[in-house]
Amino acid sequence: MMEPLVEEDSDIQIGIKNQSYKMIKDFIFESLCPFMKDFLDEKNANSSYFGSLPFYIDERLYVVGYIALQEDSMLDVEEIYRLGSISGLDNKGHPFTGAKNSAYMKRFYDNHVYDRWADETYYVVTDYTFSCMTKSQGELTYMLANQMFGQYYYSFLLFYYYRIALMKLTYDQRKLHKGIKGIDVDNFIMQITEFSAKIYNTEINSRLAGKEISNYVRKVLDIDKLFTQVNKTLNDLYKNEERMTSKKHNYLLQILTVYTVISGIYGMNLVIHNWEGKIAWDKFSHYTIFEYIALFVALSGIIISTGMAIQAVRSYIRAKKRSGKNYL
Template sequence: MHTALLQFIFPFSIKSGQDKELIGRLQQDGFTRFFLDNKDLEHAYYGEGYCVSHEKMERSYLPFAAHVLFPREKDADSFRRFSRVNNLQCQLEMPFQSVHFRVLSTDVFLCPFELGFLTVRVAIEEESFSFSTALEFADRFRTLEDVSYQDKQSFIHCHKKSFGQVEDFVFKNLVPGLEPFLDPAEIDGAYFETLPFFVDERMLVQAFYGFNRGEEPDEISVELRYRASQLDGLNMEGKPYTSASDPDYIEQYTSEHCYSRWGPDTYYMTNEQTFCCLSRAEPEIATQLINQMYGEYYYGLLLSIFHKIVLLKLANLHSRLRINHDYDEIENLIFLINKFSAKFYFLELISQSQGREIFFQLRKVYGNDALFDEVKMTLNDLFQYQDKFQSKRRDTLLMVLTVFTVISGIYGMNQVIEDLKGKIDWSKMLEYSPFEYLALFLTFSGIAVSLGLTLKELWSGIRSRRRKRFYDKD
């Protein structure tokens, strides 16, 4: 191999209402707001020799998608990116070997629905290294918290500092100001986790693996592609391994998860944990492929992850509802589902055919269409329940008002109305009979109930508008 460039992506939840404070902290830590019209940033974050064309990246997406991915300064309902150049020379010490690598840059995205992404951009810097070494590096580095023997025996050395866990290296060295803003609600009830993971303690991996061109036409074999998708690096003995033994299974899995339009020189593998490009193309073409992975494909991957996580969050909110009690939460959930489907989830996002095909494959791998159908069914059920609930509440309200109006109007007012005209002589009430006291009670209670119900409806309307403005702002 001659090149291994990796992007490690960590999705997280942001504490409610903490966006502005987080932006201030990121800028204080040296992060710069990313805008497409700033072309000076095209070469800034990706390492020597690589460039992401902002104009090409914008044209890759249809206008309504580009509006979300590449917002103007004041558009908060979008992907707000902050980036910083790190250029740190580091070393990952693993049980059987050490790998020198460079942290090129770091991205932090603030997205709608209180969601964020952290991306660590890394390049392996070894004169010669094997494909298995690159996969082992990716598998070790993506694990934020140690869960295996290999993880516990791995250390990161950077500027005379050593870190026993990738979590410490990332949140204490690369983005020290981010962790206080992570929403801890995701780890409520967890025994061992210290970070709010959506799936597990591993980051997602986007990678480009550049192979030296050989004479064999099937140099990037089915087994290599399968290993790339599973990040099958080295076993406990330090030898290359594959996490499956059945050749038919490996071939079937690779066929379902491989985009082979430019085979046999270039393949793309996609699954829920990695999106990678394996290529033995000439250097000029390889550079173009890398620029695409840093540019439009990077944003396509983030958008696919965003869709899946938001859909899972909406499904989770629905599962936690107490249907007979959480009426306000039901209304909020209906609003959030409608907002997501109207502003962020579209069948067509990418204008170019090759990018569209890869995006469709990513969406298929993440199961976003099935999740979206499930959420739409949830929305339909909530609408039906809300309609029945509101109809029942209107009927109850009408019945209460009718009963009080009839009884207090016909019975109560006729009994005591004369005593309530003009200047009221309260001493007369001392001479009332029990039925007149009942009539007086019905009169005032009817007025009180009517006022109370009216004020309650007004307050509910005000709260509903406030909640919608709050969620729309987020």
Template sequence: MNEHTASVEDNNEFNIQHSTQQFISPFLLKEGKIKPLIERLLNKDFTFFDIEDESLEDMFYGNEKISHEALETFFMPNIEPILFPSDMETIKGLRRFSKKLDKACRLSSPQLKMPFVIDSIDIFICPYHIGLLNIRVRFPEKDLTNNDVLTFADLFRTLIPYNGYDETIEIDYDGHSYNQVKKLIFEELLDSFSDYILNHTPKNSSYFGSLPFFKDERMFVVSYMNHRAGRPITETDLYRIAELNGYDSDGSEYVGALSPDYIHRFYQEKVYDRWADNTYYLISDAHFACITNEKGAVKQRLLCEMYGEYFYTVLLVFYYKLVLLKLSHEHSQIEMESDHTTIDRLTMMISEFSSKYYLPELSSNSSGKEILEIMKSVFEIDKLFHDVENTLSSLFQRQEQLEGKQLNSLLQILTIYTVISGIYGMNLMIDDLKGNIDWSKFISFSLFEWLAVFVTATGILLSLAMGFFFAKRWLQDKKNKKRKMF
């Protein structure tokens, strides 16, 4: 039985018979560190996730088994190579490396003492040097309440308490105790992993990936909650689940909104109630959840979908948001007058994302389509994509202006050299350069003849230098563009 410091009112509390959670956190990978990271993962008993390998169907999900066939057929054929790359060398896909743990743990806080099991962890290595960490958690106890589950999720998703409102916690894992989830990750789950992460903030940052363009500093939660039938689920219940409103600092039940109109608008925008009153799907900036009272085969299918089809849907939409924010951030860092290579690279990155990764439809399944639209709306994907498209248009226009100015300047210089070298070189020096050159004649050259020599020589050197510069820039741009994306 769970323990908390104060009793809660029973009117909003209900029993949870079975619950699982997944915690997703993004980070940036250092350039040149992806191959060493993959080698490190393989040496640490991570397995590359191959959807064709049926032996992996029951390896990472505790006591559950997902169907790779159902997972594969849920998505459109053009998205499958991105979500399920065929091998670990396919750099344009979301390469997943998973490790089974099955470790019994315990989280303690002033409000909650709760055992849990970490079934497995995933590392996704994605294009644009973005990485994603996923931690799978399940609760062995059956006598849980919604407040227990929500409080646990809110506490565990906080990597480091960074203000006075975050509670002190202690996590017991394999004989060790940690007061921060970040320490649990880096000292147990992913030791030495920080060597591969690009860090933009001070050492004690609360966000281990330290993305300068991502506003949240906590992990995103994917939950499955099976509750006991009999008690109707209200709009307030669904709001609290979406916002992870469990116990407050006094151990009392917490609701983050009081206005019924506000909660109703929230329900309309972020809750998918096709199978109400039995099953609801809901999504917020912090949480994607399935709350159901189904039993038997239907219960099992819903749980497996949260590990499979819907997990990958939210993962891809979450990745879309990260890429779009990253592209917008890089645009804001450009010095338009001087960063020509960066402009070219960013233009290519946006074009590549628009054509190959950002797909309007992910699934032919009707409910999958409808849930996807809610996810995209909550994450503001269409707005971010529209902003990036405008960025691409402005980059093209600005690049044309810069290249036009450069071309005009280059043509002026070449015209001057061509006219001067043509006049002087052909009329004053051409006879002296025939056959065996008599170098003694150069001593008696006039000022105009020496000017012709200078213009001709510098013109040749300028042409060679320009050819070398453009060849070097082309090779460097080609190399930088590939490195920046993959």
């Protein structure tokens, strides 16, 4: 947590060397990465988070870690659970577990732990951490570290980006259903289409172990569930757009039919001779009811046709701009 928000978390501290911190942001910006202060917006220095993601859990950080242990270390389900829940020590300095039910911890192990190389190396993926814990020695230790902060790290970052992008689309979808201004249906459809066609890729690691670990990441981050929901939204939007377009075409056809029928009946020639050359304005006051109808049909037809032409040009220009725009 960037900072404790409830009373039960107020005693949590993180220690490094001779320093201890109650707020993770102080630990990061004062001890771990003090150089990052030069790149932060000082106007928001007192804020609990940096940036604005209203659809995301902004008070927590995700931990990517690698722990190398002694060769004779004992690794059991409880210790692996402690790693997955990022549990440290209690006030008396004893290991804190956060659970007592061994069956519960075993279910956690089955859903979140990749143990292909047990009991030497374990990979743990949860909502809070993606970590590797190993008892391997020598060159293998460095190779695993390079993998963890190399291909596995960047694969995880890509999946985490997928999660943020999909949650943003889900958040925009809710705003769209609520009728909040500023959400354009066409732009929203383009965002989903661009993400699905250009960005989203299920196979981001070609190695067997990398694929299997990636499956754990996708499962824990709910990537497939979010993607399915967004795709369903896209299908619903297409159906709704087709329905709305069909209604517009029906209304337009009705209007054009009315104008065609009236124009066919009157021939638009009852008053057209008065428009030749110099317009005879004085004759307008002597028109019959049918001549007024013909005049109204003629003038309104010209105005409506001009408006439709302008709207068509504007729609074409907007479509060209959207085709060259990156949405994500």
